[in-house]
Amino acid sequence: RVVASVVPLAVDTSGPALIAAAEAGARLLKPNREELADAVGTPLHTVGDVVRAAEWLRAKGVAAVLASLGADGAVLVDADGVTAGQAPVATPRSSVGAGDALLAGFLAAGAMGPDALAEAVAWGAAAVSLSGSQMPGPADVHRTSVHIHRRPDPARPLRARG
Numbered sequence: 001r002v003v004a005s006v007v008p009l010a011v012d013t014s015g016p017a018l019i020a021a022a023e024a025g026a027r028l029l030k031p032n033r034e035e036l037a038d039a040v041g042t043p044l045h046t047v048g049d050v051v052r053a054a055e056w057l058r059a060k061g062v063a064a065v066l067a068s069l070g071a072d073g074a075v076l077v078d079a080d081g082v083t084a085g086q087a088p089v090a091t092p093r094s095s096v097g098a099g100d101a102l103l104a105g106f107l108a109a110g111a112m113g114p115d116a117l118a119e120a121v122a123w124g125a126a127a128v129s130l131s132g133s134q135m136p137g138p139a140d141v142h143r144t145s146v147h148i149h150r151r152p153d154p155a156r157p158l159r160a161r162g
Contacts, residue, residue, distance in 0.1 A: 008027040008111070009024075010107060011026045011028070012030040012099065012100070014034075014035040018035060018057075019060065022058075026062050026063075027062070027064065028062070028065075028111060030106075031068075032069070032099055033050070036050065036057075039053065044158065045158060047084060047155075047158070048155060050067050051075065051077055051082050053067075054067055063079065065078075066102070068102050068103075071159055073121055073124075074102060074117065074120060076113075076114075083113075083114045083150055084148070084152035086121065086147050087121045087122060087124070087146045088125075089129050092128045093130055093131045094128065098124045099124070100135070103120070105121075105124065108123075114150060118148050126141045
């Protein structure tokens with residue numbers, strides 16, 4: 001059994017470890033769409049599906065869920081509610097490391113709220129615009145393309161997985 005710590009913990013994992021981290025009281029979980037769907041045992045087709053799955057994890061003990069959704073951006077579900085963010089990428093080159101960049105941006109920006117989500121989405125989009133597994137640097141991040149939605153439409157469909 002894992003004992004919750006007073007040290008804030010952010011976890012990016014999948015499978016049983018994702019649920020165990022929630023139950024252990026992690027401050028933040030960062031699943032992608034597939035990992036979140038696997039945790040709840042059902043496909044996620046809309047923003048509302050993502051929110052319900054994130055709330056299910058929050059009910060297990062995690063404070064916040066930052067779900068990375070690929071081209072659909074990211075959704076943050078925490079005690080303050082639901083916030084979604086998107087940033088279009090004109091020429092996507094590689095999604096390798098995009099979730100890691102998203103999490104790094106979120107943590108670097110204070111790990112809470114819409115401003116941290118905006119930074120996260122900007123860093124994730126920057127990673128997608130680079131080739132291979134290259135991580136973005138500050139010059140690669142374009143915050144002006146980020147759109148934050150404090151009341152995202154739960155019926156908004158997510159793009160089909162290929």
